[in-house]
Amino acid sequence: MTEQPWSKRVMASRHRQAVWLTLLLALAVLVVWLGGGIVRQTHIDRLIAQGQVELNRLALQVESGITKYENLPRLLASLETVRTALHTPSNENIRRLNLELEQINLITEASDSYIMDVRGLTIAASNWNEEASFVGGNFSFRPYFQNAMAGEAARYYALGTTSLKRGYYFSYPVYEQGDLLGVAVVKVDVDEYEIALRNPAYDFVLLDPDGVIFSTSRNAWLYKTFLPLSEQERQRILDSRRYTDNVVQSLPIAQRQVYRGADVLHIDPNAGTSMARDTQGFLYQEQPIQLLDFRFALLTPTTPVEERVQVFRGFSSALAIIVMLMVLALMQRQKILRERSVALQMSRHNQAYISGIIDNTQAGLVTLNSTTRIESFNPTAERLLGHRLKDLTQQPFTRLLGREDSQRFAVLVGRMLAHPTVQDHQILELSLLHRQGHSVPVELTISDMRLPNERKFLLTLHDMTERKKYEAELQRAQDNLERRVKERTHELMVSNQRLRTEVDQHQNTQKELIQTAKLAVLGQMSAGINHELNQPLTAIRAYAENALRFLDKGHPDDARVNLTRINQLGLRMSEIIARFKVFSRKGEAQSGVVSFASAVQGVLTILGARLNQHQIHVQQDFPADTLVLGDTVYLEQVLVNLFSNAIDALVEQAVVAPKIELYLEPTAPNEPLRIVVGDNGSGVPENLRERVFEPFFTTKDAGSGLGLGLSITLRIVESFNGRIELRTGRLGGAEFCLMLPRAKPEPLTRS
Template sequence: MTSEVLADHGGPTVRRWIIFGLVSLVLLAGAIGFADSLAGRRAAEDLARQAQASAALHAAVLRSELAKHRTLPFVLAQDPDVARTLRSTEPRDVDALNRKLESLSGGTRAAVIYVVNAKGMTIAASNWRQPTSFVGSDYGFRPYFREAMTDGTAELFALGTVSRRPGLFMSRRVDGPDGPLGVVVVKVEFESLEAEWSTSEPAFAADSQGVILVTSIPAWRFRTLHPLPLADQDQLRAEHRFGDAPFTLLDARPALAPSRVATLTEIEPPGQPKRRYMAASASLATSGWTIYTLTPVGSALRAAKTSARAIALMTGLALCAGAATILRWRSQGAVRAARQDAARRELETRVQERTAELSAANQRLTVEMEERRRAEAHVHLMRDELIQSNKLATLGQIAAGVAHEINQPVAAIRAYADNAAIFLERGDDKTVKANLGLIAGLTDRIGRITDELRAFARKSGSPPAPVLLRDAIDGALLLLDPRLRQQGVRVVRNEANEAAQVMAERFRLEQVLVNLLQNALEALENRPDPEIRIAVSVKRARVRVAVADNGPGVAAEAAETLFTPFATTKPRGLGLGLVISRDIVAAFGGELSLEPAPRGACFVLSLAKARS
């Protein structure tokens, strides 16, 4: 009977299973293809967002580095020692200037600082002790010298004629009573920045002509993103900017160009296989450069597609198994039982195989999560470096005013010392003692200013601790005192509550106060009766510090993006000061916000009160 049943139903059952198998294969193939396409598209979108964020971060770091060094030629162009040496060229003055430039180069990490007279001849340089010294070299042919003499300032990326090392030359004209005296030049090299870039995905900076200048891959330096006309190549060679560079085209398809959206591109380095990248760019408006980052897409896309195919296959197989089970139960007696037993064994085998695949995918996912954690740690490190760069850039902005502040007591000390010598010869001990007391007071004043500058510039990362709020406010006002007096700004304080202690780190809190006060000073430029109010109030376990001005205030549309990175209303602003300040305050467990005010702008710091 069983044989007859099997014989009667064998033909239809075989045909049914053939049809079922074909339909299942088509559906599985379609599901796997759809999952593969969807996973690839989503993975590409995630990589595009990641690449664009990475390019913006690279651009912010490079922009901060350039801003830090741009202050140096500006300050040196105002230095009376530089002007005096250019006018006199006395050996004693030249020697003193050489040593001063050498000290500045070591402290600011500039590659070389040198002073060129009006004829293009170098009279002093920070590398005066080295065999490659620039002293005595003629740089009158350099564009950065000619443009600085005519326009006042210039920048040029080129190979050094002596060192043959690439770098950015920043120059500024030194003016005298009778006309230009010469040019101060600062050369900045980017080896440390390129080394940092080389630890992650490829990254480089290209100028407006598409020539690659700063790059994590040395072999790409002075390649071009698009064909460079022969006339432009001849001009660059005539200016001795890039040596004998052949200006070879970087083999990228499609060609790289500035864009707000990251795009897929293929690059084939010489002698290496072609690789796919997610290319993103960010512009450096102040220098005309464009930052490019290349995020590899191969492994990420493969992992996403493999996981999606595995899930689609598992789901499809489960559905097919369910359908097969229903189909089997519709078969008769012994045939259904035999088929069911075979299907159960097959399903168990497939589940084991798919489980093994899923475990492998899970292990890969664990590795990717670990890589992401390391990347986040790297981002936190770069954020700390960005905070320090913001602090040094702020310090550079106030350096000229502080230098003027120190020059006055130094001149007074010299005058009192000369008078003391005269009165000492006359035997007037009382007047000599009075002059020495004045000299001691002026020396203490200079010491307070320099101590505050040194402490402010120090890189700090200690955890929050009790800080006397008055000390932080006094330190910030001491740094900005020259500019406050120059603009005639009146500062109003309620010092009674400033004796409160808050949980913070003093010099980072001081950095936040300097940023807020500088913003207020910029808002009060050319305003009648300018005034800044610093109000401290204590309520239970919180201390509020309000910094308000009577300037024009913050527009409503600007207030919405006030704490958004790179959003700024200033022509030369980076849009990072308030963002960094809010991050610093958040690390203290506090808040920084803009509150409505009847006139001007009012920023409020809310900090935890330190326990007694």
């Protein structure tokens, strides 16, 4: 059924709503995201402007605070007390110089002032009376001492080895009449400036020329770098003992971003301590301090900026959600109104649709109340019953049934009413009484309609008139088929009996043909048989006559020798006659293990006279223990037939040095034996090879054979589950290859 137009409109409307909602959601996300980016950029620009002003101020403050002590060592080097103590380092001169340095330190607010001799030994210092006094310390390894001894004003920054405080050092050489007496040094303590510069709104760092943080508002960042150093640079700084034994490492910067010329670094503010936590963003701005060869950097946290961005995005998201909810509410209201209209249309459509189905269905529909009285039925039921609805309303349905069908119907309805667990529908086949008096066979389905406040039954009636007619025709066809099957079965039984009789006759005929072939072979060999038997008989007569003479003369030993020879000749004749008797007897083929050598010996015994008569040489090449599956007599007959054909061919063709060979072709152990019988005659012409196994076909002269030898041979070989084929042999003549089942030696049993 095709989709209705209103349904297509509803689906199209829903699709448009989904598209609009998706676009609005994408637009809201885009606005929130771009708006957050604009807010972030605006506040970072403000931080950059404020940070630049603060950076200039702090850098100037650091530069002026340290460089104001640059000329103080020159002043100390010009004092008479300094030159006197260096020239004459007596206790009194040293004491006077210590007091003067202490007084100068208090006036200038310098960290420390001290005087070293040419060996680098500190002879006087402003902290002479402190526990960590420089007096007595040798700082000749410091570059500020070495540069001053070279006659220059020097400066240096380092972590003090005695005080363990970071300081910036100024030094100047002390001369007297051109002679270098020592060095005057002033140390500026960096810790005091850190305290003055600290502000919770930002962090600062003071970077030396190597990029190492020399001073900072965060102690955890001391002696760290923002950029990684090479191993050579790290080792050089360690060898200089500038920061004693502290190992210089780089800060863990997770991310670096650039905003309009300024860097935003994401680092751990407590890196290197046990308080390490998630990274924090800092706006990084730096400015060089030319007089000190340092760089001063200001790091302003960007957390307030991110918080403002999050607030903006949260507010924007909330506003977007409110707008979306309002749009969704409006769309939902329109959807509800639209669905009400659609539902009303669908209800009308469904009512018309259901009515159309009920009125046009091919099944009769009847509704009954709980007492099985008729309430309504469709036009199909009206045609089926021949009654109009108004004539049967509130009438019992059993009025339309015969007596027996009424009882069946009542019993079924009663069971459904009494047992709620019974199936909701039951099927009966019964006959309805038509208004015109005839009965209509129907298939009636009773469906239990369990409504909320009442119970009704729906009857579905299917007219079975045509089906009953088809069933009757089918039954008649089945009866006819069964009758024809019985007749055909009888005919087949008769045909099978006749066929079995013909098969038996054929088998008897085949046996007679085999026996005839045997006798024919024996007839051909009769002259040879006479010769084989006459020779022993003639010898027996001669030996008997001699034996009598020997007995008459009283020579019993000589008579015994002749009698022994007569006995041997009698055994030979008995063996010849027994072999011919076995060969000529009738019998069924018995499949079993046959010694191939024994069968060949029997054949040579039977055909020995003919072979000797025509001086035909037989060459044998096979193992003595060769075994095949078959029957000895039938196997001998096969070999006799093949040897006889070879003898006839060699004699007829007058072959010089006639020869027959018998050998086994090599085969795998699981393959049949391949027994080959061939001769050195001229062979069988190519055009006759396909007919040699046909019955009564022969290439010999008329009267020389029946033409059954090879045909019988083929049947015997096939009875052994073997095959035979003709081919040109290696001697040039005809060659027959027998493929026979291989037999295994029977195991010996112990008694």
